[in-house]
Amino acid sequence: MKKSMVNRVIRFYVDGFKSMTIGKTLWLIILIKLFVMFVVLKIFFFPSYLGKFDKPVEKQEYVLNELVQRAK
Amino acid sequence: MIAEIDISLIDWSRAQFALTAFYHWLFVPLTLGLGIIQAVMETIYYKTGDEFWKKTAKFWMKLFGINFAIGVATGLILEFEFGTNWSNYSWFVGDIFGAPLAIEGVVAFFMEATFIAVMFFGWNKVSKGFHLASTWLTIVGATMSAFWILVANGWMQYPTGMNFNPDVVRNEMESFWKVAFSPVALNKFIHTVLSGWVIGAMFVAGISSWYLLKKREIKFALSSIKVAVVFGLIACFFSIWTGDGSASQVAEKQPMKLAAMEGLYEGGEGVNLVGVGILNPGKEEYNDDKDAFLFKIDVPIPKLLSYLSFGKFNAYIPGIKNILDGGYPLKDGNVALSAKEKIEKGKIAVSALADYHKAKADSILYERKADSIKIALTAEINNCETAISEGDTIISQIVTADELFANKKAEITDKIADSRRLLFENFDYFGYGYIKEPKDLIPPVALTFYAFRVMIILGSFLLLLFALSTYLVYKNKFETKRWLQWICLISIFFAIFAGQAGWVVAEVGRQPWAIQDILPTSAAVSNLSTAAVQLTFFIFLALFTILLIAELKIMINAIKKGPQINEQ
Numbered sequence: 001m002k003k004s005m006v007n008r009v010i011r012f013y014v015d016g017f018k019s020m021t022i023g024k025t026l027w028l029i030i031l032i033k034l035f036v037m038f039v040v041l042k043i044f045f046f047p048s049y050l051g052k053f054d055k056p057v058e059k060q061e062y063v064l065n066e067l068v069q070r071a072k
Numbered sequence: 073m074i075a076e077i078d079i080s081l082i083d084w085s086r087a088q089f090a091l092t093a094f095y096h097w098l099f100v101p102l103t104l105g106l107g108i109i110q111a112v113m114e115t116i117y118y119k120t121g122d123e124f125w126k127k128t129a130k131f132w133m134k135l136f137g138i139n140f141a142i143g144v145a146t147g148l149i150l151e152f153e154f155g156t157n158w159s160n161y162s163w164f165v166g167d168i169f170g171a172p173l174a175i176e177g178v179v180a181f182f183m184e185a186t187f188i189a190v191m192f193f194g195w196n197k198v199s200k201g202f203h204l205a206s207t208w209l210t211i212v213g214a215t216m217s218a219f220w221i222l223v224a225n226g227w228m229q230y231p232t233g234m235n236f237n238p239d240v241v242r243n244e245m246e247s248f249w250k251v252a253f254s255p256v257a258l259n260k261f262i263h264t265v266l267s268g269w270v271i272g273a274m275f276v277a278g279i280s281s282w283y284l285l286k287k288r289e290i291k292f293a294l295s296s297i298k299v300a301v302v303f304g305l306i307a308c309f310f311s312i313w314t315g316d317g318s319a320s321q322v323a324e325k326q327p328m329k330l331a332a333m334e335g336l337y338e339g340g341e342g343v344n345l346v347g348v349g350i351l352n353p354g355k356e357e358y359n360d361d362k363d364a365f366l367f368k369i370d371v372p373i374p375k376l377l378s379y380l381s382f383g384k385f386n387a388y389i390p391g392i393k394n395i396l397d398g399g400y401p402l403k404d405g406n407v408a409l410s411a412k413e414k415i416e417k418g419k420i421a422v423s424a425l426a427d428y429h430k431a432k433a434d435s436i437l438y439e440r441k442a443d444s445i446k447i448a449l450t451a452e453i454n455n456c457e458t459a460i461s462e463g464d465t466i467i468s469q470i471v472t473a474d475e476l477f478a479n480k481k482a483e484i485t486d487k488i489a490d491s492r493r494l495l496f497e498n499f500d501y502f503g504y505g506y507i508k509e510p511k512d513l514i515p516p517v518a519l520t521f522y523a524f525r526v527m528i529i530l531g532s533f534l535l536l537l538f539a540l541s542t543y544l545v546y547k548n549k550f551e552t553k554r555w556l557q558w559i560c561l562i563s564i565f566f567a568i569f570a571g572q573a574g575w576v577v578a579e580v581g582r583q584p585w586a587i588q589d590i591l592p593t594s595a596a597v598s599n600l601s602t603a604a605v606q607l608t609f610f611i612f613l614a615l616f617t618i619l620l621i622a623e624l625k626i627m628i629n630a631i632k633k634g635p636q637i638n639e640q
Contacts, residue, residue, distance in 0.1 A: 016193025026141035026518035046152035071422040071505040
C-alpha cells in the first residue's frame with residue numbers, strides 16, 4: 001500500500017517532468033543559477049565573514065571590538 | 073564615470089544590496105500578483121466548468137511559471153550578503169532576524185515548492201478541487217514568504233520585541249509576537265503585497281491589451297482584462313490606503329524619513345503636503361537660509377501632511393532642522409532631544425558596553441589571582457605545622473587578602489552594574505554613538521523626495537487607469553479604445569517603476585540606519601576591501617542582467633505564441 005503510494009508520487013513527478021515543454025529550459029536555467037549561486041558565488045565570493053573564527057566567543061569578541069573601535 | 077566618484081566601502085556595500093533587492097523585486101511582485109489572478113481564473117473554471125477559463129488560467133500560469141523559475145532563489149543572495157558584507161549587523165541581530173528568515177525558508181518555501189508541482193503537473197491527474205486548492209496554496213505560500221521577509225525588514229525600521237544581551241553582544245528575541253506582528257511589519261506586508269498585486273494586474277491587463285492591439289485572442293484578452301482591472305482597482309485602492317497608514321507610522325517612528333520625503337527643513341503646525349516640486353540643488357546645509365525648493369505646488373488641501381501624519385490638521389511636523397536641533401514636543405509629551413544630545417547618549421552607551429566587558433574581564437582576572445594567592449598561602453600554612461606563630465602570621469595574611477579581594481570584587485561588581493545600567497539607560501540611542509556630526513543623520517533628501525513623488529503619482533495614475541478600464545471593459549467599449557490599450561501596455565513599466573520607487577523611499581529614506589537608531593550602516597558593514605565589494609557588485613549586475621534577459625526572451629516567446637484557445 002505504502003509502496004504503491006510512493007510509486008504514484010514518483011510517477012506523478014516523472015510524468016510531469018516528461019510532459020514539460022518550456023519547463024525543460026526553465027529547469028536548466030534554475031540548475032545553472034543554483035550552481036552559480038551556491039558553488040561559485042557562495043564558496044568563492046561570499047564566505048561567512050565571521051566564519052574565520054571557530055568559536056562563538058571569538059566572533060562575539062571580534063564584533064565587540066569592531067563596535068567599540070568604530071565609535072571612536 | 074564611476075572611477076571619478078569617491079565611493080566608499082559602505083556605499084558600495086549598500087549599492088550591491090540595493091542592486092540585488094531591485095532585481096529580486098522585479099520577480100517577486102509578479103509572482104504575488106499573477107498568482108492571485110490565475111487562481112481567480114481557475115476558481116471561475118471550477119465554478120462554471122467552462123474549459124475556456126481553464127485554458128486562460130493555464131496560459132497565465134505558464135507566464136507565472138517562467139517568472140517564478142527565473143526569480144526563485146534570487147532573494148538568497150541577499151542572505152549571502154548579510155553574512156559577508158554585513159557581518160557585524162548579522163551578529164548583532166542574529167536571533168531576531170534569523171527566526172523570520174528561517175520560518176520563511178522552512179514553512180513557506182516548502183509549502184510553495186510542494187503545491188507548485190501539483191499546480192503544474194496535476195491537471196487531469198488530481199481532482200479539480202485538489203488542483204484548485206494547490207493553486208491557492210502555492211500563492212498563499214509565496215505570500216507567506218513575503219510576510220516573513222517583510223517582518224524582518226519591518227524590524228529594521230522599527231526594532232521591537234527584543235532585548236540586548238551585552239554578554240554576547242547581540243539582541244535576543246523577547247517576544248516573537250511583537251516582532252511578527254509589529255504595526256510597522258504588518259502595514260509593510262499589506263502595502264507591499266498589494267503593490268505586487270497591482271503589478272500583476274497591470275501585467276495581465278497590459279499583455280492582454282497587446283493581443284487586442286494585434287487583433288488576436290480577443291475573447292481571451294477581454295476576459296483576462298475583466299478579471300485583472302477589477303483586481304487591480306481594488307488592490308490599487310487599498311495600496312494607497314495602506315500607504316497612508318505607512319506614512320503615519322513613518323511620521324511617528326521615523327520622522328527624519330518623512331521630512332526627507334517632503335523636503336521639509338523647517339517644520340511647524342499645520343504643514344501642507346507637497347504635490348510636485350523641484351528641490352533647490354544649491355541648498356548645501358540643513359541650517360542655511362536658502363529655500364529648499366526652486367519650485368513647488370502643494371496639494372490644494374491645506375495642512376494635509378499634518379492631518380495624514382497624526383489625524384489632526386494642526387499637528388506639529390518636525391522638519392530636518394527641527395529634528396537635528398530638537399526641543400519640539402513629542403507625541404508622548406516629552407521634548408525631543410537634539411542630535412548632539414542623542415550622539416552624546418550613543419557614545420555613553422557604546423562606551424558603557426566596552427566598560428562592561430572590561431569590568432567582566434577584570435572580574436575573572438581577579439578571581440583567578442585571588443584563587444592562586446589563596447592556594448599558595450594555604451600550601452605555605454600546611455608546611456609550617458610546628459611553628460604556630462608563623463602559621464598565625466600566614467592566617468592573618470589570608471584574612472587580609474580575603475578582605476582586599478572582597479573589596480576589589482565589590483568594586484568590580486559595582487563597575488559591572490554601573491556600566492550595564494548606563495548601557496541600558498542609553499541603549500535606545502546606541503547607534504548615535506557612531507554618528508560623527510548631526511548632518512550625517514540626514515538621508516539623501518532629493519532621492520527620497522523624488523522617489524516618493526514618483527510612487528504617489530504613478531500609483532494615483534494606475535488607480536485612474538484601472539477605474540477607467542473597468543468602466544470601459546464592462547461597458548464593452550475597451551476593445552475599440554486602442555489608445556487605452558497602448559497605455560495599459562506601457563503602464564506595466566509604470567507599475568514596476570512605482571514599486572521600485574516605493575522601496576527607494578523605504579530604504580534610502582531611513583539612512584544612515586541599518587537598524588533604526590540602534591545600528592548605522594557604518595557600524596554594520598564588514599571590514600572588507602572596497603575592491604572585493606565592487607567585484608561582486610559587477611558579478612551580480614552581469615548575473616541578474618542575464619537572468620532578466622532570459623526571462624524576457626522566454627516570456628516574450630510564450631506571449632507571442634499565445635494561449636492557443638479556439639475562440640469559435
